[in-house]
Amino acid sequence: MTSILQSLRKLVTLRWVTGRTAVIAVPALFLTAAFLVPFLIVLRISLSDMDTAGSPFGGLLSYVDGIVVLKVKIANYLFIAADELYLLTYLSSIKYAAITTAICLFIGYPFAYFMARARPAIRPVLMMLVMLPFWTSFLLRVYAWKGILANHGLLNDLLIALGVVSEPLHMMNTSFSLVVGMVYAYLPFMILPLYANLVKMDVRFLEAAADLGATPLQAFWRITVPLSKSGIIAGAMLVFIPSVGEYVIPELLGGPETLMIGRVLWDEYFTNNDWAMASSVTVLVILLILVPMAVFNKYKTDQDAEERT
Secondary structure (H helix, E strand, O other): OHHHHHHHHHHHHOOOOOHHHHHHHHHHHHHHHHHHHHHHHHHHHHOOOHHHOOOOOOOOEEEEOOEEEEOOOOHHHHHHHHOHHHHHHHHHHHHHHHHHHHHHHHHHHHHHHHHHHOOOOOHHHHHHHHHHHHHOOHHHHHHHHHHHHOOOOHHHHHHHHOOOOOOOOOOOOOHHHHHHHHHHHHHHHHHHHHHHHHOOOOOHHHHHHHHOOOOHHHHHHHHHHHHOHHHHHHHHHHHHHHHHOOOHHHHHHOOOOOOOHHHHHHHHHHHOOOHHHHHHHHHHHHHHHHHHHHHHHHHHHHHHHHHHO
């Protein structure tokens, strides 16, 4: 009896939980719950009838004559698979998100590299300049681009005054204005992880490459870029994932030909008032984003394990 009480006391005191495990586990559990709970609610709505979506179980479970009946509605998913509008919209979202990510990487990498190689005394100032746009409302910054890219906006007035063009260029409500707005909004999310990675890189690798006869370009391509791979991946994920579901920028800066999944979801939720269909689209979008990410992370983990061995 005494040994049993001692074993129970050890379990209650949780001596096996180290400080490092607790520090990692608590945020991980919180983030998991913050994702799973809303996702499960949306999944329940997507499998329910619109009339019963607000009930506790969304009409999925019913009790009839002593029998618990599980009723799952998959008509919304079948409709999405048969209607090419959703497929084209998703592919369009992927296209604009990929373009935004590529441009952010092309612009953000030199910024991050310059910040990482700057004198330590001015790095906080450069970091503040990158984060400065966040001090202003996101909606206000997007509206500012409407005044810049309009037919009689600041950019067109400047080009006409300089004699570059004779009449205003049509830039608003086009793919160009959409990409410009998304690149501007998400560029800091690419710069910050790249900077965090590049600033920790050991410059002695570059010095060794120079001693071995490598040119600065060769040293950059063969040493700096591979060592910053994790920062590139992190920045690409931070830009690509929210860009796929972006709604505000396509609504304010995009045109009819720039249909994205965020606008479709808005129409389903608030115009058609069809929460079940909108939830079905949401679930598919989440799965179509998470599954490739999981496969990529699994491949990267296996590749890193092979490199260590």
